Amino acid sequence: MGKLSLQEKLALLSDAAKYDASCASSGTTRRDSKDGKGLGSTEGSGICHAYAPDGRCISLLKILMTNFCIYDCAYCINRVSSGVARARFTPEEVVHLTIEFYRRNYIEGLFLSSGIIRSPDDTMADMVRIARMLREDHNFRGYIHLKTIPDAAPELIEQAGLLADRLSMNVELPTDAGLKAYAPEKNAAGIRRAMGGVRARKEAAAEKSHTGKRGAKFAPAGQSTQLIVGADGANDATILQSSTRLYGDYKLKRVYYSAFSPIPDSTAKLPLIKPPLIREHRLYQADWLMRFYGFEADEIAPDAGMLDLEIDPKLAWALANRHAFPVDVNTGARAALLRVPGFGTKSVQRILAARRNGALGYADLKRIGALVKKAQPFIVARDWSPGALTDAANLRARFAPPPEQLSLF
Amino acid sequence: MTYTVPLPRLGTFAAWRSAARALAGARVPPEQIIWMPDGSQAGLFDAPPQPLPEARAPVTATKAFLTLAEQMCCHRDPRTFDLAYQLLLGMQTGRHKLSNRADVVVNHAQQIAKNIRRDRHKMRAFVRFREVTQAGANRRSFVAWFEPDHRIEELNAPFFARRFADMDWAIVTPEVTTTFRLGEVTHTAVAATPPDLHDDTEALWRTYYANIFNPARLKIKAMQSEMPKKYWKNLPEADLIPDLIAGAEARVMQMRETAPSLPPVRAQRILDRLPRRQEGDI
Ligand code: SF4
Numbered sequence: 001m002g003k004l005s006l007q008e009k010l011a012l013l014s015d016a017a018k019y020d021a022s023c024a025s026s027g028t029t030r031r032d033s034k035d036g037k038g039l040g041s042t043e044g045s046g047i048c049h050a051y052a053p054d055g056r057c058i059s060l061l062k063i064l065m066t067n068f069c070i071y072d073c074a075y076c077i078n079r080v081s082s083g084v085a086r087a088r089f090t091p092e093e094v095v096h097l098t099i100e101f102y103r104r105n106y107i108e109g110l111f112l113s114s115g116i117i118r119s120p121d122d123t124m125a126d127m128v129r130i131a132r133m134l135r136e137d138h139n140f141r142g143y144i145h146l147k148t149i150p151d152a153a154p155e156l157i158e159q160a161g162l163l164a165d166r167l168s169m170n171v172e173l174p175t176d177a178g179l180k181a182y183a184p185e186k187n188a189a190g191i192r193r194a195m196g197g198v199r200a201r202k203e204a205a206a207e208k209s210h211t212g213k214r215g216a217k218f219a220p221a222g223q224s225t226q227l228i229v230g231a232d233g234a235n236d237a238t239i240l241q242s243s244t245r246l247y248g249d250y251k252l253k254r255v256y257y258s259a260f261s262p263i264p265d266s267t268a269k270l271p272l273i274k275p276p277l278i279r280e281h282r283l284y285q286a287d288w289l290m291r292f293y294g295f296e297a298d299e300i301a302p303d304a305g306m307l308d309l310e311i312d313p314k315l316a317w318a319l320a321n322r323h324a325f326p327v328d329v330n331t332g333a334r335a336a337l338l339r340v341p342g343f344g345t346k347s348v349q350r351i352l353a354a355r356r357n358g359a360l361g362y363a364d365l366k367r368i369g370a371l372v373k374k375a376q377p378f379i380v381a382r383d384w385s386p387g388a389l390t391d392a393a394n395l396r397a398r399f400a401p402p403p404e405q406l407s408l409f
Numbered sequence: 410m411t412y413t414v415p416l417p418r419l420g421t422f423a424a425w426r427s428a429a430r431a432l433a434g435a436r437v438p439p440e441q442i443i444w445m446p447d448g449s450q451a452g453l454f455d456a457p458p459q460p461l462p463e464a465r466a467p468v469t470a471t472k473a474f475l476t477l478a479e480q481m482c483c484h485r486d487p488r489t490f491d492l493a494y495q496l497l498l499g500m501q502t503g504r505h506k507l508s509n510r511a512d513v514v515v516n517h518a519q520q521i522a523k524n525i526r527r528d529r530h531k532m533r534a535f536v537r538f539r540e541v542t543q544a545g546a547n548r549r550s551f552v553a554w555f556e557p558d559h560r561i562e563e564l565n566a567p568f569f570a571r572r573f574a575d576m577d578w579a580i581v582t583p584e585v586t587t588t589f590r591l592g593e594v595t596h597t598a599v600a601a602t603p604p605d606l607h608d609d610t611e612a613l614w615r616t617y618y619a620n621i622f623n624p625a626r627l628k629i630k631a632m633q634s635e636m637p638k639k640y641w642k643n644l645p646e647a648d649l650i651p652d653l654i655a656g657a658e659a660r661v662m663q664m665r666e667t668a669p670s671l672p673p674v675r676a677q678r679i680l681d682r683l684p685r686r687q688e689g690d691i
Contacts, residue, residue: 007616014620032571036592041572047534048635050646052622053654055631062621070679080679081672100610101617103551103576104538139575185683261625262661268669275625354511364511 004087010097012087016067016078017113019263020170021226021256023048025059025108025143028165028221038139039102042165046108046143060111060145061101065089065126069115073183074270075172075231077263078115084265088117091130098134102142109143109165110134116149124152124160131163143221150194151187157197166221166253167198174242178232182270195250198223202251222253229283230276231260235305240286240297247291257283282307289314292345293338310400315341318378325378325390330359342374374399411441412459416490418447418584418598419563422482426475429494433501434464444490447598470497473507480522480529483559492518528558529565535640536569536580539608548591550577554603554643562587566594603643611645618646624657625664 004012025046032041048057066088067078077084098110112130114123127146134140145166148157161167169191173179176188198219205218225246227239234242243255259275266272286307289295293314300313308316318325318341327336329351337348347370354360354368361382366372377389377398389395414428425444432442470478474497481493496518499505510516538551551573562585569580570589579588581604586597632650641647 007613010613010616011620014617018621018623033574034571036574039573039575041568043568043571047530049534050618050644051632051636052618053629053632053650053657054623054626055628055635056623056626057635058618058621061617063617070683072676072680081676083670083673097613101614103549103573104540104608104610104614105536105553105573106614185680259626261623262664264664265667265670266664267672271669272665277626277628350510353508357506357509357511360511367513367516368510 006093006097009087009089009093010063012085013064013067013089014062016064016084016115017062017111019077019258019261020062020111020113020147021056021258022145022168022224022254023057023059023062023111024166024221024224024254025145026221027253028143029217031141033139033141038141039099040109040140040142042108042141042143049106049108059108060143061098061107061109062111063089063094063097063113065091065094065112065114065123065130066117067115068117070118071116071183071185073172073186074267075182075228075260075263077265079267081267082263082265091126091133094130095133095138098142099138099140102140107142109140109145111145111147113147114149120149120151121153121156124149124156128156128159128163131160135163145221148194148198150191154197157194158201161198161201161218162216164219166224167219168224168226169195169198170226171242171246172226172228173232174227174234174239175232178234182232192250195223195225195246195252199250223250224252224254224256226256226258229257229259229280230273231270235301236279236283236286236307237297237301237305239283240290240301243287244290244297255287257287278309279307282309282313286313294335295339311396312341314339315374315399319396322391326380326386327378328380329365330355330380330382340375340378342371342376342378344370410459411443412437412461413443413445414461414490416444416446416482418560419596421446421560422479422563425482425490425493426478428461429478429497430468431461431464432494433468433498434466435462436465436498436501437462439491439495439498442491442494444487444494446487446490466501468497468501470500471507474500477507477518477522479564480525481518483525483528483561483564484521485559486521489521492521525559525561525564529561531640532557532561532565533568535636535644537643537645538573538578539606540610541606548575548577552579552581552604552606554581554606556643557582560584563596566596570594608645615646615649619649619653622653624653624660627654627657629654 028042030043033039046059048059050058052058068086068088069078070080072079072081101107112127114127117123131144131146134144144164146160146164148160148167148169150169171191173182179186179188202218205215227242246252246255257280259277259280260273261275262272286300289300290297300317301307307313324339327340334348334352337343337351347368350368351360354364359382362372362384365381377386377395412432416424478493481489496505496514499514505512505515507515532555536553536555538553541552542549562582566587577590579586581601583601584598586599586601588595
């Protein structure tokens with residue numbers, strides 16, 4: 001194999017990184033370089049600097065350090081048994097790309113992950129070295145996300161957390177059985193242990209010592225993980241229960257759902273499918289409901305185990321729980337308003353603020369930004385009452401998309 | 410009596426603010442004020458600029474209002490200055506409260522500010538610097554061309570100054586050139602056209618853009634709602650988009666047709682060398 005140019009390596013190692021859904025650069029500490037001695041800033045919400053035709057935000061330089069890997073995860077393009085072309089960046093090349101892209105305002109920072117080369121510790125040590133070069137040699141104050149190797153030594157994860165804004169470990173398969181079948185070299189208990197370690201370390205950093213000083217910030221943007229949807233047989237209920245555990249036990253900032261997507265060089269173990277994009281979308285909506293709207297996993301996932309693909313999970317819940325409606329927008333509690341289809345968290349906050357100035361009517365709700373058409377059957381307002389609509393038998397049909405027209409072949 | 414208030418292209422908000430403070434202090438009704446942003450044609454019969462009236466009452470404003478008004482003053486529609494003034498006046502009597510989104514005036518003002526914030530955000534996202542460092546210089550220099558919808562150059566400059574502080578840069582828009590040299594920001598209101606610049610790093614960025622795209626997940630509408638076509642002409646990666654879209658289906662077909670592939674022989678050797686997982690690990 002001839003020597004690859006930087007551009008050729010970049011092509012291979014970004015192609016290999018695209019199956020990781022995360023590109024977030026929000027929610028870390030505020031930093032800037034006003035002192036003139038460094039490069040970069042982070043302030044609250046991250047910025048998407050471009051969008052690819054797949055609709056995804058490009059916020060970070062998302063690359064693999066190398067796509068050589070000694071593991072054989074069936075869903076992964078980098079698995080040892082795949083015939084894909086291999087490449088490896090030097091740490092200097094990764095640093096160069098990050099800094100030069102950043103200076104031209106292409107990116108918010110770096111999301112670095114890697115195949116496992118030689119051993120987990122060697123791989124993790126190289127990633128830490130890259131982060132250290134960025135922070136210390138280049139005074140880089142932008143965003144860094146490191147994909148942590150769960151089996152790496154705790155000291156290395158410790159260093160990674162002190163340099164990076166976010167750490168992540170991908171669980172990938174929602175169940176231990178799935179992991180055993182499709183990622184036989186990975187270790188579910190080990191991943192959990194490592195995530196628990198990061199949580200404990202973060203909590204220790206947040207506590208003040210007896211001198212009243214805070215310790216150095218540890219992964220201030222938190223840790224995240226990804227679950228692949230549609231590769232193994234796990235249903236939505238199982239996936240949402242996994243997420244609940246991940247959020248609860250390890251205080252994860254985000255769980256990403258990634259529809260299993262065809263890879264250029266696939267294995268017979270895991271036949272290619274059309275990526276279940278709508279299912280992925282519904283899972284994100286359900287995840288949102290659990291984190292910001294006070295829903296529990298078992299309320300959202302129906303007994304059959306799969307989310308409704310035609311209507312969103314909040315509407316599905318409302319249709320199945322008509323007894324909870326209508327909610328009076330002028331007297332209803334926050335928690336009840338949050339359950340109204342068509343009311344987002346922002347609308348609810350505005351309703352609570354605005355109704356102090358007088359009872360709200362239909363037009364007011366519209367102005368506030370609520371999706372009134374959707375909310376209609378589920379609310380009472382100053383000049384609106386849904387009457388029998390709330391319990392109408394054909395209510396679902398009003399929302400579900402019409403069946404697709406068949407045309408002659 | 411009608412007051413005509415000229416508003417310069419640079420420092421618009423400061424000029425609006427000091428005039429609005431004086432006028433609201435004299436409780437001058439909005440109908441008696443003509444706000445005249447730079448470049449607007451003075452009507453033949455408009456009164457010549459009047460000295461501002463004596464304040465009769467104190468004027469107060471919350472920090473949230475000042476933030477809102479500063480954003481509103483970036484808007485191209487000259488009626489926005491009047492709306493901001495109405496709001497300021499109404500807040501003195503308690504008629505308008507910023508938290509009341511059911512109030513038509515408040516809601517309109519918030520909507521305008523939201524548009525300005527979107528414009529500001531898109532500028533932060535889509536400015537692309539090109540390197541113009543002179544040989545032998547000890548600081549690197551970059552120049553970008555950008556076409557914002559509204560007059561947001563001054564509003565946005567602090568962001569770029571906080572972020573790109575160890576280099577010199579200029580952002581050129583059709584109406585204003587903002588430069589950052591040795592830590593100092595300067596604005597000049599001068600008409601400009603796109604500079605002709607070339608930067609080799611764009612080839613790497615384009616490579617990245619093409620390869621991070623997943624052809625099996627084509628969602629063109631989602632892309633365009635966040636990155637509308639009007640921005641494309643100034644984005645070095647955007648001319649790749651049509652071909653990426655056109656080739657997507659064939660690439661996915663090919664993945665399907667070649668699947669599954671046979672593992673290279675070295676794979677089994679590497680796997681055999683891995684330490685066996687202890688039972689009970691899982
Ligand atoms: S460890 Fe598994 S998922 Fe990670 S790169 Fe290697 S094969 Fe892919």
